[in-house]
Amino acid sequence: MVAHSLSMLQFKVDLNPKDLHILIWFGYILRYSTKMLKLVRWIPPICDFGLNVDGACKDNPGECGGGECLRDSQGNVHMAFSHFYGVGTNMIAELRALCDGLRLATSLGYKLSIIHSDSQILVNSICEKKLLSWLSYRWWREVVSFIRESALMSHVYRETNQQADALANFAVKDKYNKVFRGAHNLSYSCKGPMTIDKIGLLNVRLL
Known part of the structure; x- marks a missing residue:
């Protein structure tokens, strides 16, 4: 027995x-x-611009921030930001980062063809139009209206979203809101993932 x-x-x-x-x-x-190894890499948009977003939260709830990177089909960074959101949850950080990224791209006139996030829960919530929490309704409603009018939203592995992840972690560490115009203005901690993505290096993921 x-x-x-x-x-x-x-x-x-x-x-x-x-x-x-x-x-x-x-x-x-x-x-x-047993675990399987899978080689993955960031894939640039076929046309127009691609948006990668990510949220970071130290503890849950805890201090959180978001990061966004706007790139063209050649992998060139046109715009990026790292925003500090104070105390919140990881889901609010993910959603606010997506909302801020869409606001910035729209205000500057960039046409998006694809939006990438490594949060499967967030992607499902937006695509299926299912609100996760009333605390995040104001950002969720704005994101849904943006997505309806513009780009496709897709889930990606964390290993292919390292640029946005580095920006989000930089926001939590630095505790400031910063907008970076072009790759040369990025912080040093964010330039490594940018280079890896642009030259198409593969990352290893355990499945």
């Missing part, structure tokens, strides 16, 4: 030898989860 109860058990952390010895004595068979 003990062996049957343990047959499908999987541990997320390594057991100490003593505990493992006891479980094996009861008939437990040690299993290892």
